Amino acid sequence: MIEVRFHGRGGQGAVIASNILAEAAFIEGKEVSAFPFFGVERRGAPVTAYTRIADTKIRNKSGIYAPDFVVVMDPSLLNAVNIVEGLKPGGLVLLNTKLEPEKLRANLGLSPDQRLATIPATDIAIKHRLGSKSAPIVNSSVLGAFARVSGVVGLEPLIKAVKKNVPIKIDENAAAAREAYESVVIL
Amino acid sequence: MTKEELKGVYKTYRDLPLTPITSVNSAANRTGFWKTFKPVMDAEKCIKCGICWKFCPDVAVKMKPGELPSFDLEHCKGCGICAHECPKKAITMVMEGE
């Protein structure tokens, strides 16, 4: 079973991202489950969302405490939340940032076997005119990058799931996902 | 169960409908015998304002606009509200049998 944790801020689409990932895996014939950290959510407040992907029916309905992957949609969360908490040995963090992975590793508190990948999702989102400059919608870009670095879902099922779940700018979101898939950097 | 069976006599629980159902209009319930006092109208004092008709809680005051109201004694329970509310004191409550 693969367990993924998404970090975002309310309104950025972290919950939708976790659902899109689940739907993409479902399209590929996997069993899935996706849920937000159930709290009183508010625009701007840190939000956590989760996805489980497995080959057999997922019966575990409790929380995810040791994710295989952590996805951080908003770089400012690094100061607010311990994003590496519980990350499994050998796990991978995907971070939305302009900075190169080497510069960030030291500050994140990753152990040597844990990996880091970065994607300038905000720039990609703005380039494809997703959301606004002050509140860009980065989830599709982040998911495209995630598909590449994790190998958990293929790009085409992901694009299908993105198109099905975004309310507007369907083609732009798909293009952003594709671009991120191609340009993600793994350390 | 048919509509007619609803009015039947219930001997066992099986004869009952699922929940109590009243199939007759409540007008069939003649509550007039509940009263001790009945209203009596002094036609000369009545100004046909309709206040007694409005206030009667039992719809026992019958009135056509501009005409003298009458009392439906088969349903009137003798509460005396009409007499109390009449601005001209045209209604008196009189002991039954007088």
Added chain:
Amino acid sequence: MVMTGNYASAYGAKVCRAEVISAYPITPQTSIVEKIATLVSSGEMKAQFVKVESEHSAMAALISASMTGARTYTATSSHGLLLMHELLIWAAGARTPIVMSNVCRANGPPWSVWADHHDAIAQRDTGWMQVFCEGNQEVLDSIIMAYKLGENPNIRLPTMINEDAFILSHTVEPVDVPEMEDVDDFLPPYNPRFKLDVDEPYGFGSLVMPEMYMEFRFKINEAMEAARQGWRDVEKDFEKKFGRNHGGMVEFYQCEDADAVLIMAGSIASTAKDVVDKLRSEGKKVGLARIRIFRPFPVEEIRKLAGMTNILAMCDHSYTFGHWGPMAQEVRGALYDLADKPLLKNYIVGLGGKDMTPEVIEKIYLKTLALKDGLDADIEWIGVKGHGGW
């Protein structure tokens, strides 16, 4: 498709062609009625959506709508359900086969929005049938079955479909939404003999003297008793039509030769199945029994379970104070007359959404396997910091 339990509820109401919906929003039910409102406004669902100012009014609206012969649906949770309490008893007494999704949420104070069965349990006495679901598919399927059984002229009782707050309501899972033609085939239109109808007028619910009140209640009792076999039958019919089975009144998972069986209801039972598999692979013979239909209480199935094992432990996902856990009391009552009874332990778990992880459930299984007679059988609260070693 993949969808949340709340959307599964909304689609359940849709495919059943619910005609009148009246509801008041409350976390975490809100997306059920939002989805229904969207389906109604787009015309995809042909229903009247009655906006009201409270849950009490919502139930009042549905009782009257149901009495005109309409198929009715609503949804609520914890404090909203509690507000409806007076009318829940009325709905059952009026024999209106309303179906309601209750998103099981803890009662305050302390204020909580997380999963807990207290709200549903507090309505044990209302005369409603109650189903506890462990997954979103079951939520949708149970709505279909609840209409089919509830509208049966020999039953005519309302049903509460319980789905755990957030764990089911807001969690996306694969759900297959049946085709409406197939549901139409399975579920004929609701057509009660006597209804509120201006062309054939009746009054309902009038005063009944002591000579007759008990007789009306006896009829409800007969219906509730008949509902036991009713649930077994409707599940078989459902499986025949839609190919899915959710386990009957009590789902037995690996109970047959178990040394200890935990009894649970709702989503925590689902997680427990993973733990059963793990422990079984380690040579520990454990099982999981999931109470699906809580009202009418599955006495026969619980007695059958008692014959399979020496140790039963009821994990109550609620607690009502002053006595044992609510489901534990009912299980204990069901076993009283048996000559040969298993040990029955009671755990109180997961209140207010305290997470029932596989690790915690495993600890409970190991504790249970180690139980001997007597005082070990006392009620035990799990996970309370500073108590019992937690």
